[in-house]
Amino acid sequence: MTEHSDPMDRFYSIIPAGGIGSRLWPLSRADAPKFLHDLAGSGSTLLRGTWDRLAPLSGPDRIMVVTGRAHRAAVEGQLPDLADHNVVLESEPKDSTAAIGLAAAILVRREPNVIIGSFAADHVINDQYGFRRAVSQAVAAADAGYIAAIGITPTEPAIGFGYIRCHGSLAIDAAPDAIIADEFVEKPDLETATEYLADGNYLWNGGMFISRADVLLEQLGKAEPELLAEITELAAAWDTPERGAAVDRIWPGLKKIAIDYTVAEPAAASGRLAVIPGRFDWDDVGDFAAIAKLHSGGRPSDLAILGENARVLADASSGVVISQTGRLISLIGVTDIVVVDTPDALLVTTSANAQRVKAVVDALKLSGSSDVL
Amino acid sequence: MTEHSDPMDRFYSIIPAGGIGSRLWPLSRADAPKFLHDLAGSGSTLLRGTWDRLAPLSGPDRIMVVTGRAHRAAVEGQLPDLADHNVVLESEPKDSTAAIGLAAAILVRREPNVIIGSFAADHVINDQYGFRRAVSQAVAAADAGYIAAIGITPTEPAIGFGYIRCHGSLAIDAAPDAIIADEFVEKPDLETATEYLADGNYLWNGGMFISRADVLLEQLGKAEPELLAEITELAAAWDTPERGAAVDRIWPGLKKIAIDYTVAEPAAASGRLAVIPGRFDWDDVGDFAAIAKLHSGGRPSDLAILGENARVLADASSGVVISQTGRLISLIGVTDIVVVDTPDALLVTTSANAQRVKAVVDALKLSGSSDVL
DSSP: OOOSSOGGGGEEEEEEEOOOOGGGTTTSBTTBOGGGSOTTSSSSOHHHHHHHHHHHHHOGGGEEEEEEGGGHHHHHHHOTTOOGGGEEEESSOOHHHHHHHHHHHHHHHHOTTOEEEEOOTTOBOOOHHHHHHHHHHHHHHHHTTOEEEEEEOOSSOOSSSOEEEEEEEOOOTTOTTOEEEEEEEOOOOHHHHHHHHHHSOEEEEEEEEEEEHHHHHHHHHHHOHHHHHHHHHHHHHHTSTTHHHHHHHHGGGOOOOOHIIIIIHHHHHTTOEEEEEEOSOOBOOOSHHHHHHHHHTTOTTOEEEEOTTOEEEEESOOEEEEEOSSOEEEEESOOSEEEEEOSSEEEEEEGGGGGGHHHHHHHHHHTTOGGGO | OOOSSOGGGGEEEEEEEOOOOGGGTTTSBTTBOGGGSOTTSSSSOHHHHHHHHHHHHHOGGGEEEEEEGGGHHHHHHHOTTOOGGGEEEESSOOHHHHHHHHHHHHHHHHOTTOEEEEOOTTOBOOOHHHHHHHHHHHHHHHHTTOEEEEEEOOSSOOSSSOEEEEEEEOOOTTOTTOEEEEEEEOOOOHHHHHHHHHHSOEEEEEEEEEEEHHHHHHHHHHHOHHHHHHHHHHHHHHTSTTHHHHHHHHGGGOOOOOHIIIIIHHHHHTTOEEEEEEOSOOBOOOSHHHHHHHHHTTOTTOEEEEOTTOEEEEESOOEEEEEOSOOEEEEESOOSEEEEEOSSEEEEEEGGGGGGHHHHHHHHHHTTOGGGO
8 A cells, every 4th residue: 555655755743722721611612612722831822732743744725624613713723824625614512533534525525545643732842852753663563554543652641641552563674663452441540540551561641643544534534424524525515615514514414423432442452453552642631730830840839830920929828829810819838829810700729629620610600600610 | 884774785896897818719809808708608797797796785776887988888778877976987907996996986985884795797606695695794794893804615736726724713793704814825826726726715705805995095095005096096086067177187107906905915914814615606707717617507518609600510519609700610529628709800729728828918918919808
């Protein structure tokens, strides 16, 4: 299947910019999702950071963004170079299989031998060189017919990430680091995560998948033939005047399911999933503990302060303060604290409880407090 | 010196309503001092609660309030029965000797044998019967020529209160519980407070002093003759058209000093201070730990919520939340926490750090953030 041209020339980036990031409420919410925030303190939103990481790899003309209609203006504001034909708008969220599958189906019609890579809009990676090196090898593995994932070498027994179990190397010339995956595992408990770290054969699932578009769709069709048929029908109408009608007819009925289940896991089970171990820093900034860690430089005694107009007076306190108001925030003797101050909602918790924020959001939904979600 | 009439007929209450309550920032502040808040959750401000406690003792016509000019409207709003001739306005705060001394000097001119009692505007007492019984005995001791203080029987080794060391009983018929004080001691450390509690001869200084007005002024004059002369001059002008001019001339130069130093301690040192042990509940609500305790009914696992429009969603959290905004406040896994949410300032601390709030207020003053004080 290998083409003789450089496979990077056929590479197209896809950024699904969908999730709200419930664990980051009340900072992240329906009208201000996680990817529109500067959580890394870099001066850029996470979405913009993702774009800046991908543009040198695929070129700015070859980055497709899949996002909700409500976020179109914000996304285009962040990404002025985003071409109209690279914007895929969802009328309602349908999880990652529909988002990435539709993008793949649209692109494969335009360019049959396209190699696509999907990259979450809301992750943080600082080592651009390491990232590009891994993507480059993943593209080579994709060119060889594999579905390639980028795994992250664990630095601690994290319980907030999924893991990929790997074994043995693959003999791909242009992807010397590629290894073969045999299983995806969900977020483990601490004991299991500690075993994974000691074992050495487990990598974090970085949520980055690279493959030929046709290979991805073929794999998807094995697990979800109906969903593939609907996506294919929608893609056929996409670049025609029928797009709107097709979206209205097809999109609302699409099955909500993550691509991990429809593509990555089945591919791993059948020996078609290659993993490139990424030796770069990576964080999915999944909760406030992750934000505190990103900003403290690993020093747990530090207090990280986010917010352009933050006014904070802290005494003997550590953790993270995120201020979206001009209010004075005073902390006294609170350690490992998380304070998120927004105009209509305030969260006070600790890093250790950061994963429980989602449960609060669920409770707010049930209790009729969706005005603050 | 004892008169033959019931000395309660000569009793006049004085409420100095001055202090801001810096340890309760950002709830309590210059334009909304502690005494104007309902910290007991009774539905009344502390000032109103004080009035309601005293009115049955002295009658509503015999309660004088000394407060700042800026608080006149708020005070009169809280106390509609407060007579004009019972309002003493301070042009600037001059601590308790000037406030109580001036009230005493005004009253003694109107009624030479008046017995006065001064009662802080911002304390909480629920046991009205026990309170009245103690005041009644204190008035009897005052009638016998003593300066009487009401001491509170300690229930724990509190470090936020001053103590009065007592010994031996006084043979006053109408004040059978009266004992003699020999020393006032400032807020102790925990070790010392524990010794005091074990010793049994130490009572909390409830800040309630009852005496003949002439006796109080005589005692004051021994410690601060100049201050007494100024107060006396001001009082002489008070009920005349010269009041305004006298206030402008004299008030700004008055020495700032607490009555503990000018009257109570010297009286104790010279054997003239009687103490009535109060067997009622009492709290000066000096910090947020006190508020948490008042509202938890002593159950440390409880979360107390103050604020008419409070919207709080708490999970595995305890302590106190005070909301002055309509914002949703979510707490997750924070115990013994203090959250005070006001429109322009937010405080997050713990009960254990409650006494440190004043230091933050001092830091805010120094750092030019007095807009939130």
